[in-house]
Amino acid sequence: MKDVDIGIQNISKIEGHASLDIKVRGGEVKHVKLMFTENKRFFTQAIRGRSIDVLSQSVARICGTCSIAHTMCCIEATEKAMGIVPSEQTLLLKKLTMYGLMIRDHALHIYLFSLPDVFSVDSVLDFTPEHTHFLHDSFAIKRAGNLLDTVVAGRAVHAPFPQVGGFAQVPTNKDLQAIVPDLKLAREKLFPVLEEYYECPVDYSRSTDFVSLVGDDFDFLEGDILNSDGDVIKEKDYSTHLQQNVIPYSQAVGYKFDGDTYMVGALARINLNKRGLHPDTRRDAKKYLRSFPSRNIFHNNLAQGIEILHSIDHALDIIESHDFKPEPKIAFEKKACEGVGVIEAPRGTLYYHLDIDDKGLVKEGTIVVPTQQNQINMEQDIKALVERILPTHSKEQIKYEVEKLVRAYDPCISCATHFLEVNWI
Amino acid sequence: MARKLAIGWFSFSCCEDSTIVFTELLNDHFDDWAKVIDFQHVRILKRSNKIHNLDVAFVEGAIASDHDALKLKEIRKNCKKLVAIGSCAINGMPSAQRNTFDDGKMKEIEFLIEKFHQAKKVRTIGDVVKVDGQVPGCPMAEAAFLDVLDKTLKEFKIV
Numbered sequence: 001m002k003d004v005d006i007g008i009q010n011i012s013k014i015e016g017h018a019s020l021d022i023k024v025r026g027g028e029v030k031h032v033k034l035m036f037t038e039n040k041r042f043f044t045q046a047i048r049g050r051s052i053d054v055l056s057q058s059v060a061r062i063c064g065t066c067s068i069a070h071t072m073c074c075i076e077a078t079e080k081a082m083g084i085v086p087s088e089q090t091l092l093l094k095k096l097t098m099y100g101l102m103i104r105d106h107a108l109h110i111y112l113f114s115l116p117d118v119f120s121v122d123s124v125l126d127f128t129p130e131h132t133h134f135l136h137d138s139f140a141i142k143r144a145g146n147l148l149d150t151v152v153a154g155r156a157v158h159a160p161f162p163q164v165g166g167f168a169q170v171p172t173n174k175d176l177q178a179i180v181p182d183l184k185l186a187r188e189k190l191f192p193v194l195e196e197y198y199e200c201p202v203d204y205s206r207s208t209d210f211v212s213l214v215g216d217d218f219d220f221l222e223g224d225i226l227n228s229d230g231d232v233i234k235e236k237d238y239s240t241h242l243q244q245n246v247i248p249y250s251q252a253v254g255y256k257f258d259g260d261t262y263m264v265g266a267l268a269r270i271n272l273n274k275r276g277l278h279p280d281t282r283r284d285a286k287k288y289l290r291s292f293p294s295r296n297i298f299h300n301n302l303a304q305g306i307e308i309l310h311s312i313d314h315a316l317d318i319i320e321s322h323d324f325k326p327e328p329k330i331a332f333e334k335k336a337c338e339g340v341g342v343i344e345a346p347r348g349t350l351y352y353h354l355d356i357d358d359k360g361l362v363k364e365g366t367i368v369v370p371t372q373q374n375q376i377n378m379e380q381d382i383k384a385l386v387e388r389i390l391p392t393h394s395k396e397q398i399k400y401e402v403e404k405l406v407r408a409y410d411p412c413i414s415c416a417t418h419f420l421e422v423n424w425i
Numbered sequence: 426m427a428r429k430l431a432i433g434w435f436s437f438s439c440c441e442d443s444t445i446v447f448t449e450l451l452n453d454h455f456d457d458w459a460k461v462i463d464f465q466h467v468r469i470l471k472r473s474n475k476i477h478n479l480d481v482a483f484v485e486g487a488i489a490s491d492h493d494a495l496k497l498k499e500i501r502k503n504c505k506k507l508v509a510i511g512s513c514a515i516n517g518m519p520s521a522q523r524n525t526f527d528d529g530k531m532k533e534i535e536f537l538i539e540k541f542h543q544a545k546k547v548r549t550i551g552d553v554v555k556v557d558g559q560v561p562g563c564p565m566a567e568a569a570f571l572d573v574l575d576k577t578l579k580e581f582k583i584v
Contacts, residue, residue, distance in 0.1 A: 067442065108445075143453070
């Protein structure tokens with residue numbers, strides 16, 4: 001019977017700062033404390049009183065890697081509050097913006113963060129010659145996502161063009177056509193990594209619930225909230241299902257869904273809606289899609305890879321079939337109102353709930369990010385894993401396995417720590 | 426083997442947007458950089474990171490706790506040149522937005538500032554240690570970073 005104390009400071013190859021304490025006594029895991037150690041930046045207070053004219057740019061600064069998700073969700077909540085229905089072209093531009101984000105952000109994670117764990121090396125810098133092509137593949141894919149967002153949204157980080165009521169600038173068809181070869185090259189480069197994750201034997205399976213926004217064409221923006229039990233929840237009714245849980249040792253709060261812990265992210269999306277993927281993706285990823293539904297969190301990597309493929313396929317469709325034209329933004333009168341925006345960010349469901357006064361200033365804003373929702377589930381996964389491998393693994397090996405598990409979730413600590421405990425409006 | 430520029434990349438309180446820009450710059454520059462740069466401490470890329478004997482430390486984010494200030498001082502001691510990266514590092518904002526909160530907002534966050542041992546005021550990198558160079562922008566301007574890196578490679582006689 002083992003007594004072990006495991007501490008991991010500053011887990012590497014994740015976005016932001018997190019540490020972990022595990023205490024084992026008499027072979028039993030007494031506690032797992034996953035601590036998000038980044039200092040809070042108090043966006044909940046900072047956005048209060050801020051004008052909706054600048055809000056989507058302010059909240060972009062919550063997170064560098066998924067800033068576009070914050071911008072898009074904030075715009076959606078504001079538009080719903082104001083009763084603005086975006087034009088068909090704007091909706092397509094929003095989708096392209098999300099696809100660019102998914103391609104770039106997922107590629108960063110599955111290649112630079114998690115792939116070294118598949119090959120049991122420290123980092124991409126340590127890949128052996130037979131694996132170095134993966135690094136160059138990652139650059140080709142990230143470049144394609146970055147280009148897509150640069151052309152459509154103005155920039156891949158803190159994008160300036162998406163605004164309430166439309167896009168400040170509409171891309172030219174010529175500029176969009178110019179990135180088609182980059183998207184096609186990225187598509188071609190993707191398959192070897194899907195094969196690696198498909199063949200990888202790492203298994204952290206544990207029974208848990210999954211939640212995601214599910215829509216017809218898997219565009220990360222539209223649809224209803226679905227859980228593993230098949231319950232369908234309208235976006236505006238989200239707050240009756242999410243319960244906040246204060247985690248005293250972490251600079252973030254956790255969440256439960258209808259009283260249960262759950263996982264959000266690519267694995268949840270593919271588990272709940274693989275039929276919604278683009279037909280070309282379903283055809284070419286048929287073998288890999290057989291792994292889903294899956295309870296193995298390491299399959300989150302494979303799910304992200306499949307989402308890159310889907311994002312490329314759908315983006316190519318839109319670019320090749322639509323004639324984009326300059327279009328003014330929808331004008332609107334500011335009024336006192338309230339709106340809920342729900343989208344799928346790269347790491348899972350993102351909620352914005354805005355209460356706006358008659359001058360267009362934020363009275364209260366509630367933001368629930370994916371990593372907060374995953375925190376309790378991550379701790380339970382870690383506990384189950386440690387209990388399973390404790391008899392056979394050394395302390396260092398356990399540490400490494402736990403880090404791999406945490407990385408598979410692709411946590412974003414910048415997002416998770418930037419709020420005060422929220423109160424439902 | 427030719428000497429390489431030993432670099433460290435560090436993040437304090439911020440959204441890490443400049444880190445993301447840095448990982449995007451790798452798309453086009455990695456092959457050239459790998460010949461002249463030793464990525465000695467880059468937590469976004471590596472599991473094992475060493476802080477000792479850095480030629481240059483690139484530091485993004487603002488300093489929101491005494492603990493972070495100590496860590497920054499340790500980085501300063503272990504590098505020959507320190508470059509502040511991005512808006513939060515250079516002028517504190519937007520990470521330092523709580524410095525501007527009115528009494529009502531301050532009262533709401535006071536207990537968290539205390540509980541998590543954060544400092545009363547958020548500081549810039551230059552408020553805590555000597556800064557030798559900077560790359561402005563939110564996120565950092567790519568061209569300005571490439572220019573600083575190029576000059577640093579020459580300064581350390583790597584190229």
